[in-house]
Amino acid sequence: MATTQLSVVQSPTTGASTRVEGWECGQVTPEIVWKGVVGAVRAVIAGDDQRELIKITVGGDVLSDHAVMPAPDGSESPDEWLTRMQQKFGAETPILLYARELPSHERSLFDLLVSALGRPVFEEHGLVRGNIDIEVFLGEYRATPGGIHREQCGNSHFVLQGRKYMHFWHGEDWIPKTAGWRAAEGDNAIDPEEYLPSLQVPEVVDRGTSLIASAGEFFTWDPGTWHVAETVGPAFAVNIARYTRSFVPGEGTYPFAAEPDGRVSIEWLEGYRDFLGGGADLASALASASAYGLVGADPEHKETADLRRVAVSSHARRLWHKSGGSVHVAAHGRSGVFSASVLPWLVGLADLQYGEECEVPVDPDTRALARFLVENNSLRAVQGLA
Structure with missing residues (x-):
């Protein structure tokens, strides 16, 4: 916008x-x-x-x-x-x-x-x-x-x-x-x-x-x-x-810090988890940050069994951080864990404009990530090819 x-x-x-x-x-x-x-x-x-x-x-x-x-x-x-x-x-x-x-x-x-x-x-x-x-x-x-x-x-x-x-x-x-x-x-x-x-x-x-x-x-x-x-x-x-729970400007906020491709540092994520308090873990903190703290109704069920092509349907970043052989990904208030092998495709999504389409690789790990992003309305399946 x-x-x-x-x-x-x-x-x-x-x-x-x-x-x-x-x-x-x-x-x-x-x-x-x-x-x-x-x-x-x-x-x-x-x-x-x-x-x-x-x-x-x-x-x-x-x-x-x-x-x-x-x-x-x-x-x-x-x-x-x-x-x-x-x-x-x-x-x-x-x-x-x-x-x-x-x-x-x-x-x-x-x-x-x-x-x-x-x-x-x-x-x-x-x-x-x-x-x-x-x-x-x-x-x-x-x-x-x-x-x-x-x-x-x-x-x-x-x-x-x-x-x-x-x-x-x-x-x-x-x-x-x-x-x-x-x-x-x-x-x-x-x-x-x-x-x-x-x-x-x-x-x-x-x-x-x-x-x-x-x-x-x-x-x-x-x-x-x-x-x-x-x-x-x-x-x-x-x-x-x-x-912010304060009448004082600047109090009660935590700076948003993500790379253009959506990567967040573990230090930033741990800081945000501590800022949230209340027993939040890293997964829930990443999920919350991906929706900027907004809470909404659950997404509607989508049939995503055979995704082949998707389009970007959100201006919001798809947040992620790598941990060992896994990558933690969050979008629109939900998070999931995927094989780190999906990173090249995930990072490439950041180069696409809103509405732009791309192919989904055939490997099961990337397909799983694509399903997650479609189900949570960060991407949409391209009709006729999904």
């Missing part, structure tokens, strides 16, 4: 930065992101309401009626859902649909995010040990419900449709002494957030920085940055929140 820097603001006191960049990726469409929202809706209707998978705010009220949710059969587009809500509650009423943990409900969205957004988001900003949330914001509103707030996560906020402002404030010197602070409660408390509910944006907007992004552009801001969004008409955006 190509990106173009449009506007950068650096805080002179905290060193934190906020910016707007352009991005080009025709595969990241409102339609495929919306599939993740519909999957979350189905989960909620089925009784899975952990961590507020879907939250609909109308005016100052949070609505839990399933009837106001997007159609669970996917027959309703984002525009159609918002139009229905505005007809029901009034065109001037602030409306926001918030959805989270979307890759857990739609594997194709998980694969797309790993492929298209991994390098500009995670390879640039580093891996995290906390959770990574994929969120959607759809609606028309003057300020994000809850108002000015900050989180222990870095954010990359991609505008899919419409336009929106993001108002930012760095540090704490700008906050009036009379302002009340409130910590997040309930399901969100696992990922600490803080709010300034007594402050209205017009009162303090001149103390911060306001940036605007349109479809095809995205905001980036550091953990601990106070912010609030404001749409310019209807807007649809997907946000990648990388939880």
